[in-house]
Amino acid sequence: MKLTKASLFGLIAVLELANAPKQQISTTDIADKYGISTHHLAKVMRNLVHHGLAQAVRGVGGGYTFTGNLKRTTLLDVIQIFENLESVLDMPNHFVTEGGPIIAELQSITTEIDNLTKVVLETITLETALKSAMRRSLPVGGDAAKP
Amino acid sequence: MSDSIIIRDARESDFEAVIRIDEEISIDYLGTVVDKKAYWREIFDYYVLREKDKRLFLVAELDNEVAGFIVGEARAWEFGSPLCGWVFAVEVSPGKRTRSVGQRLFTEMCSRLSRIGVSTIRTMVDIENKVTLSFYRSQGMRTGRNIELEMPI
Numbered sequence: 098m099k100l101t102k103a104s105l106f107g108l109i110a111v112l113e114l115a116n117a118p119k120q121q122i123s124t125t126d127i128a129d130k131y132g133i134s135t136h137h138l139a140k141v142m143r144n145l146v147h148h149g150l151a152q153a154v155r156g157v158g159g160g161y162t163f164t165g166n167l168k169r170t171t172l173l174d175v176i177q178i179f180e181n182l183e184s185v186l187d188m189p190n191h192f193v194t195e196g197g198p199i200i201a202e203l204q205s206i207t208t209e210i211d212n213l214t215k216v217v218l219e220t221i222t223l224e225t226a227l228k229s230a231m232r233r234s235l236p237v238g239g240d241a242a243k244p
Numbered sequence: 245m246s247d248s249i250i251i252r253d254a255r256e257s258d259f260e261a262v263i264r265i266d267e268e269i270s271i272d273y274l275g276t277v278v279d280k281k282a283y284w285r286e287i288f289d290y291y292v293l294r295e296k297d298k299r300l301f302l303v304a305e306l307d308n309e310v311a312g313f314i315v316g317e318a319r320a321w322e323f324g325s326p327l328c329g330w331v332f333a334v335e336v337s338p339g340k341r342t343r344s345v346g347q348r349l350f351t352e353m354c355s356r357l358s359r360i361g362v363s364t365i366r367t368m369v370d371i372e373n374k375v376t377l378s379f380y381r382s383q384g385m386r387t388g389r390n391i392e393l394e395m396p397i
Contacts, residue, residue: 222378225382
């Protein structure tokens with residue numbers, strides 16, 4: 098599975114905000130921390146606000162705060178703001194019908210994989226993801242321990 | 245909010261409470277009661293009344309009543325796997341959820357299994373049972389090395 102940049106940035110931003118629910122965090126703070134485009138992240142933040150996961154705080158020291166439900170919001174909820182996870186077989190000619198059973202089987206297999214992927218993402222709440230991140234003894238988004 | 249929870253080995257007198265909780269969950273999950281008394285009777289006979297070295301049936305008491313239970317055991321060489329722990333039921337009364345009952349039961353199960361040499365714990369959950377899947381994930385469980393396969397016959 099390859100997430101789009103928007104999904105990945107969305108997950109990073111939501112987890113960063115959820116990890117510090119009483120703080121206001123700016124787009125620049127998150128973008129700098131992860132080395133990602135501020136411009137792209139700003140678009141992602143607008144989507145998160147629109148879907149009730151973040152709130153913009155204006156003025157000096159402004160930024161964003163987390164407004165979602167830590168125990169209820171899942172990774173899939175965030176990803177589905179930006180993309181659906183349905184695999185599509187990219188056939189060059191969609192009007193060819195002779196390969197019907199083969200295409201149907203391949204589609205069935207990709208659907209099986211999609212369903213497993215969705216179940217994993219749907220059963221990991223933001224709280225669980227943060228807890229698991231803490232178990233790694235690393236701050237979310239922090240530098241990996243140097244050998 | 246888990247200080248008033250007592251985790252202990254199940255006793256024969258807990259049988260009716262286990263049936264009640266299982267029925268509550270059945271209604272919550274399926275919208276109807278499924279009669280599984282015969283199944284639980286068999287499980288009780290095997291896990292509560294016989295020797296319990298490697299078989300564990302634990303209950304959680306909250307507010308002076310049984311609020312949940314967990315059943316598991318240590319098994320070796322099933323599906324080719326060395327000694328590991330299997331949890332095949334964890335149930336908490338819907339009215340007692342969000343009070344860490346499941347977490348306390350699971351932690352105690354892990355602790356007891358660990359004491360008899362188990363270093364990995366496994367379970368299987370219906371793909372539609374998001375509540376239980378989320379619970380196990382919140383406890384740190386991940387997709388394991390074994391893949392369950394099935395087909396209609």
